Amino acid sequence: MDAADMGDDLERILLPAERLGARLDEIAAQVDADYAGRDLLLVGVLKGAVMVMADLARRLSLPIEMDWMAVSSYGAGTTSSGVVRILKDLDTDLSGRHVLIVEDIVDSGLTLSWLLANLRSRGPASVEIMTMLRKPEAAKVEVDVRYVGFEIPTEFVVGYGLDYAEKYRNLPFVGTLASHVYAE
Numbered sequence: 001m002d003a004a005d006m007g008d009d010l011e012r013i014l015l016p017a018e019r020l021g022a023r024l025d026e027i028a029a030q031v032d033a034d035y036a037g038r039d040l041l042l043v044g045v046l047k048g049a050v051m052v053m054a055d056l057a058r059r060l061s062l063p064i065e066m067d068w069m070a071v072s073s074y075g076a077g078t079t080s081s082g083v084v085r086i087l088k089d090l091d092t093d094l095s096g097r098h099v100l101i102v103e104d105i106v107d108s109g110l111t112l113s114w115l116l117a118n119l120r121s122r123g124p125a126s127v128e129i130m131t132m133l134r135k136p137e138a139a140k141v142e143v144d145v146r147y148v149g150f151e152i153p154t155e156f157v158v159g160y161g162l163d164y165a166e167k168y169r170n171l172p173f174v175g176t177l178a179s180h181v182y183a184e
């Protein structure tokens with residue numbers, strides 16, 4: 001799916017695919033340097049982080065493991081309920097592991113602050129966060145994020161894994177939707 005397939009549903013492209021890829025090249029180089037000589041476990045947060053997890057993992061030279069967690073705070077809407085539920089837990093025992101949580105977006109920060117506390121309670125050697133997008137002005141709680149792709153304005157965005165009512169995850173770019181989409 002690309003912009004041309006969206007008709008008038010697309011408002012504007014915030015981050016084209018080339019910028020996302022170029023930024024991931026830089027972040028992967030940093031992660032490779034920071035975790036050299038250590039065993040790294042990437043924990044992707046389903047479903048939004050699927051694209052960034054796949055694209056980051058492929059850029060790393062380090063051997064890594066990947067695991068997945070599904071938590072939900074948004075349901076089908078555009079604002080966080082603040083209530084986080086585990087829909088799927090990790091298969092991996094975190095004790096003594098170096099963990100890098102991979103996320104598509106930190107918006108209110110509620111999902112990640114909850115997840116960080118949850119994973120830290122499992123006895124890992126370290127837990128850090130990589131997120132492709134962050135909305136600094138939307139933060140309800142401050143979360144210490146080690147690697148940030150881009151800071152974006154407080155607008156609801158879709159694409160590159162991010163959905164509105166489960167749609168638009170397969171756009172290669174990050175963009176905003178025309179207001180009529182939300183009214184339908």
Ligand SMILES: O=P(O)(O)OC[C@H]1O[C@H](OP(=O)(O)OP(=O)(O)O)[C@H](O)[C@@H]1O
Pocket residue numbers: 045046047048049071072073074075080103104105106107108109110111112162163
């Ligand atoms: O900082 P916050 O305000 O908590 O928002 C960020 C979270 O919300 C989205 O997940 P969502 O619950 O929509 O699940 P999804 O990834 O399956 O779309 C997104 O993928 C983050 O996990």
Ligand code: HPA
Pocket residue numbers: 074105107155156157158162163164
């Ligand atoms: O801006 C957003 N778009 C899609 N999903 C989200 N989950 C948190 N913020 C967003």
Ligand SMILES: [Mg+2]
Pocket residue numbers: 048074162163
């Ligand atoms: Mg969502």
